[in-house]
Amino acid sequence: MKPYVKAVVLSLLVSATSCKKDSENIEKLVIKSDAMSNNILLQEWTGPYDGVPAFDKMKVSDVKEAMETGMALGLKDIETIANNPEAPTFENTIAALERAGKELDRVFSYYGIFSSNMSSPEFREVQGELAPKLSEYTSKINQNNALFQRIKTVYKAAEKTPLESEKQRVLDLIYKRFEMDGAELNDAKKKRYADINKELSTLYTDFSNNVLNDEENYITYLEKDQLGGLSEGFVKSAAKIAKDNGKAEKYAITNTRSSVDPFLTYSTERNLREKVWDNYYSRGDNGDAFDNNTMIAQILRLRRERVELLGYDNYAQWRLQDRMAKNPENAMELMMAVWPSAIARVAEEVIDMQAIAKKNNDAVIIEPWDYRYYAEKVRQEKYNLDSEEVKQYLQLNKLTDALFYVAGRLFNYDFKPVEEGTVPVFHEDVNVWEVTDKTTGKHVGLWYLDSFARQGKRSGAWATTYRSHTTFDGQETVLASNNSNFVKPAPGEAVLVSWDDAETFFHEFGHALHFFSSNVAYPTLNGGVRDYTEFQSQLLERWLSTDEVINTFLVHNETGESIPEALVEKIKKASTFNQGFDTTEYLASALMDMKLHLADPETIDIDNFERQTLAELNMPKQLPMRHRTPHFGHVFSGEGYATAYYGYMWADVLTSDAAEAFKNAPGGFYDKALSDKLVKYLFAPRNAMDPAEAYRKFRGRDAKIEALMRDRGFPVSKEE
Structure with a gap:
């Protein structure tokens, strides 16, 4: 991860601003002479597997010094590049940027663990102090005028004489990012841009900590x-x-x-x-010191003001220009093409649930806290399918083996647990595997798995990297992690999960495989386009339903018997069950995200806006949004998903279309030729290739929405 996007890693993603000449600022950031030798968070990683983080030795008390020292060293790297007396070239400017800030890279790996997996009141205090400093740091890089002029010189030269494809892609991405972050603003606007980012960085941290407080208490x-x-x-x-x-x-x-x-x-x-x-x-919406509504309104106002400095009408225009959707109109068009079918299906589902309630003599009108309860009863009656019965065949350890099987068949990877004590971990629940190429035995990387919920760990499931693949300065192997929040079982009990949770487990592993399969040379190319990067992980969910996985890894928790064919048939028949609920609760959040950023933020009342928008959409009263606005961390604890939550649906169009290709292939989901194309075009290039071009190379054409509608059991409005 490069210094000009460090804040992205922390979900700050505050687009930075200008600076004076940074030499005097660097002097103010005193680098303690003994910091590198005494602070474990700054030190180079040692040990096996090309070096690993010293997670067993990290302490919150080391974080502040390490971050401040890392930032000072990063700025020193930037100043060396910006003030280079030689004429700007790709090597002395772009490649030099790619290798800058390595010390801070290392610190961020620990910082991310403290933030997401091992948070504490002590760390949150440090996090609050560091948030504005990180914003300032990013500002001093992204709008360093001398640096940008060098980048621009290389960019303009490449317009006349293009570079080879991977170098050109790196250059284009870096130039676009600096341009989007205000590199060409005048000094007054740059200062305001920086001030906005600094304020936002604190708001994002406070938002996230408020939600975590309500989850814990x-x-x-x-x-x-x-x-x-x-x-x-x-x-x-x-x-x-x-x-x-x-x-x-x-x-x-x-x-x-x-x-x-x-x-x-x-x-x-x-x-x-x-x-x-x-x-x-009600998380973040309890009218107390941890209420997020006022904070959200302020975030929206600051985001709008910031992009207006750049000449955009609203935040969504600015954010989506380098995404697959390109603009908010295209994103809204996709969502609204699906929305009517989704809410119509909810109406049908509620009728079925109300009938079950009447049959059971339950004098209830279905409310949001009833939906899952009665949906499960409908599932049992319509399909004779009991989710609790299915769970008995979904053991977490067996599902982990299933992940490895799929990775072996598609990617030729082998996973072996590392010897206990060989690789440091930050909690006793974390397990580590070595990933190798099955044919050559070549080391690919390590996979860390942190499965269980606990105090201080943020909710949900996610994937991340501590080190990404690159080759431009010698090959770097991958350190990737998956993180879940399964309820830890009582001693001696197996971890049994729902079908939905099993799909999520496969989904997050799809991200890990995307990390491991990277074949790019430069760090920037390991980034992604938000409405595309969920595609690979969503696609991997489909392998959970393959016969090979079902027949081999779905065995009964107590008897060890394979899942009966009759139960499998029920699962497949019920595959489109409850799609009204699943699609509507997600799309409502995605639509709310977009509409909030298209609205005038000056006088917005978040609570009223949420209610009015849902009413205008004819949101069924029997279910909520998946993420209500006051705890919508994807959008308001940072900017990674802001006006981009629609991306899951955009990616799902690709997913459904690609899944049909596998379904129709001679070898099905394990077809060798198609699997090779999957890895070659959809996983290995990361962001080294335009996503639309990559998909066309895989599929031979653009994706079509009809496959998604068929997947969800919705009417297909037109013939292909």
Whole structure:
């Protein structure tokens, strides 16, 4: 990760601003002479596998010094490039940028762990202090005029005499990023741009910490007589969590999706379902010191002001110009093409659920906290499919083996657990595997897996890298991680997951395979286009449903027997079940993200805007958005997904279309020729190739939306 996008890694993504000549600023950032030798976070990685982070030795008390020292060293690298007396060339400017800031790269790996996996009040205090400093750091790079003029000189020369393709792509991406971040603004506008970014960086950190506070502090404790409908494994896990929190003899429902979803699906206690639902969907919206509504309005105002400095009408125009969608109109067109079918399907699903409630003599009108509960009953009646029965065949360790099987068949990778104690980890729950090429035995990288929810770990599932593949300065091997929030089982119990969670597990592993398969030379090319990078991971979800995975890795938790064919058939028949809910809750969030950034932010009232927008969309009252605005971390704890949450749907068009190619291939999902094209064009190039061109090389044409509509069981409006 390069110095001019360091803030992206931390989900700050604050587009930086101008500076004076940085030599005097560097002097103010004093580099302690002993920092490199005494601060473990700055030191070069040593040990096996081309060096690994010293996760077992990291301390919060080292973070501030390491970050400040890393920033000072990064700026020193930048000044050397910017003030080079030689004429600008690709090698002395662009390639030099690619290798700058290595010390800060190392610190960011630890910082990300503290931020996402091991947060604490002590770290959050340091994080709050560092956020504006990181913004200033990024500003001093992205709008260093001497640096930009060198980049521009190389760029203009390449317009006359293009470079070879990979170098040209790196140059184009870097130039565009500097241009988008205000490199050509006048001094007054540059200063305001920088001030906005500094303020935003603090707001993003505060937003994220507010949500984490509400996740940690709204725990519902149950008595023994309130466990109706819950599985034995879930009850044991809830008991352990309660005991760990000093509430022996009670059962804890934590305020995270991995705990909330199964409770809402199976609990027979309707009043408790409502309480748990309200806790979860009210995160950041409780009218207290951790309420995010006012902060969101300020974020929107600052984002609009910042892009207006660059001449854009709204934030979405600026953000989408280098995405596949290109502009907000194209993104909205796709979402609104699917939305009517989604909400129409919800209406059908609610009718089915209301009928089940009437049949069971439940005098209820379906509310949001009822949806999952009655949907599960409809599933059982319509398809004779019990999700709890399916879970008995979805053991986390077996699913991990299934990931390795798929990676072996498609990518020729072999995964072997490293010897205990060989590779340092930051928590006892983390496991590590070595990845090698099965044919050559060549080392590819390490895969870290952090599976379980815990205090201080952000909710959800994600993938990240501690080191990415490059070759321009000698080959760098990959250190990649997947992170989940499964409820940790009681001792001796297997981890059983839902089908949806199993798909998510495959999804995040798709990101890891994207990291491992990279064949690019330059670090910048490991980046991605947001509405494309979810495609590869969404596509990998499809291999969970292949016969090879089902017949080999889905075995019963207690008996060890393979999943019965009859149950598999039920699963396949129910594949489009509840698509109204799944599509609508997601699309509502994506539409809200876009509409918030297209609206006038000056007088916006977030709570009213959310309600009015949903009413205008005819949002079904029986379900919420997947991410309500006050806790929409994708969009407001940083800018990575801001006006880009639609990208999952954009990527899913590609996914459905590509999946049909595999479905129709002679060898199905393991067809050798098509798998080779998958790796060659869709995974290995990362961002070294324009995504639209890469997809056409794989498929022979552009993707078509009809495949997505068929996938979801929605009407296809026109013939192909």
